[in-house]
Amino acid sequence: MNVRRAAAVLAAAAVLGAGSAPAALADDATPAASPSAPPEIPAGLHGTADPTYDGVWRQSLTLLAQDTAGVTPSGKAVRWLTGQQCADGSFAAFRPDPSKACGAGTTVDSNSTAAAVQALAALGGHDAAVGRAVDWLVSVQNEDGGWGYNPGTPSDANSTSVVIGALAAAGEEPARTVKGGKSPLDALLTFALPCEGEGAGAFAYQPDKSGELLANADATAAAVLGSLGAGLGGKDAGAAGSPAKCGEAGTPEQAAENGAAHLAGPLEKDGHLTSALPGADPQPDLGNTADAVIALASTGHADQAQKAFGHLRDHGVAWAEQTGPAAYAQLVLASEAIGSDPRDFGGQDLVKLLNATGPAPKADGGGEDAGDRAGAKAGADEEGGISPAVWWAGGAVLALVLAVAIVLTLRKRRP
Incomplete structure (x- = not known):
């Protein structure tokens, strides 16, 4: 699920590992040629990089991470995302002019949707x-x-x-x-590798040209969540009480456990997964x-991810500064998933950094000035006007003050 792969193909070596996204670009698929001039960044969209291949994805991750961290996103940001939807419910990676109806030339996709x-x-x-959107996906x-x-x-798998x-x-x-008698969970099981041999317990992205399943860390992380019926932010889980262990993947739950066992190896050894652009050194x-x-x-194996989370805490902000909002969002979601505070991420406030990549949120329920921001949310709209509710509340308070003043005056005048 990696737009980071798309960015890599488009020659952004610094973006390696940026934000999970389009599976079509995850392996050897080649995107269409980049436009000669990048589109102008629309108002409401987070990030400053060319959104052609990841606009909807990075906006979705941003809004999801903000919501997870207790932030009420900007109305402009939400409206930008909803405005990208086609009439049939689908989304493309980016529509530079959403006022134009989607047509045959609009390349919609399952990942963005x-x-x-x-x-x-x-x-x-x-x-x-x-x-x-769900109706379109099912169709x-x-x-x-x-x-x-x-x-x-x-x-x-992604x-x-x-x-x-x-x-x-x-x-x-x-x-x-179900389609053709098969559910998506059945489909995921077909990408699961056995517990023996190279890549034991992993998931493949797709079978290769010969039909062989090759371990893919990106697909494995995605398919673990998919097998659990979880979204991009994961799901709450109690401690499993033992290291992840590979077994016969007869059920989605066991396949997820197998994938976790596969991922735990390099994370506990190196503290990170490793990748490389063609011709570049692994990093x-x-x-x-x-x-x-x-x-x-x-x-339930957060304990086996602690070393990796420490690596993210040491190096993640510098990576996200180069990469953009999707990266900040991933770090926020990882912090929340492992039970850490994203507002104290190696001394940095990830939520504040994420918020700063686009229009200011309506309210930040977890920030230091949460009370002030909550009041601003209730009292001001996107353009800075005051809502009718606040006018009514202010009027009610004024009326109450006047009533009390009148009562006190009358009391003073009594003989």
């Missing part, structure tokens, strides 16, 4: 938009129960997992979302590391 569903469902109040489900990045493409998270967020039951992949931390915490 599923990420937007997770964000809008978390925020609440967007049932119609969420419902249309393009493959016969094997899974999803590819674009409608009609073969299923992959896309299937992010759609499972969207279904669960929308109140649907992934196990009952820590902080995006996948953050995803893996969420995956381990969601299976």
Whole structure:
């Protein structure tokens, strides 16, 4: 689920590991040529980088992370996301002119749509938009129960997992979302590697050209969450009481445990997962590391992710500064998943840094000035005007003060 891979293909070596996103760009798929001039960054969109390949994804992660951290996002930011939706419910990675209806030339995809569903469902109040998006996702489900990045493409572990998270967020039951007699959980099991041999317990992105399953850390972190029916932020889990252990993957839950065991190895050894651009030396992949931390915490093995989280705490902010809001959002979600405070992340406030990548939020319920910001949320709209509720409340208080003054005056005049 990596836009970071798209950015890498587009020659941004510094963005390696940035924000989980489009599965179609996760392996060897090549995106369309980048426009000669990057589109102007729209008002309401978080981040300053070209949004062509990740606009909806990074906005969705930002809003999801803000909500998880107790922040009420900017109305402009939310409206930008909802304005990206096509009439049929789908989302493309980015529509520079949402006033134009989606047509045959609009490349919609499952990843952007599923990420937007997770964000809008978390925020609440967007049932119609969420419902249309879910209906579209169900309409393009493959016969094997899974999803590819674009409608009609073969299923992959990343896309299937992010759609499972969207279904669960929308109140649907992934196990009952069946096509061709198969659910998305059945589809994920087909990407699971056995417990013997290279890549034991991992998930593959897709079978390779020969049909072989090759371990993929990105797909594994995604599929662990998908197998648990969890979204991008993971799920609450009690301590498992023992290290993750690989066993026969007959159930989604066991497949998730196997994936956690696979991820735990390099995280406990090196403190991070490793990746490299073609021709470049291997280097820590902080995006996948953050995803893996969420995956381990969601299976009850947060203790096996502590070393990796320490690595993120030491190096994550510098990475996110180069990468943008999706990276900050991943770090916030990883902190929340492991039970750490994202506002004290190695001495840095991740939530404040994330908020600063776009329009100011309506309120920050966990910030130092939470009371002032909550008052601002209730009393001011996006343009700085005062809401009718506040005018009414102010008038009521003034009337009460006047009434008390009159009573006291009358009392003083009594003989």
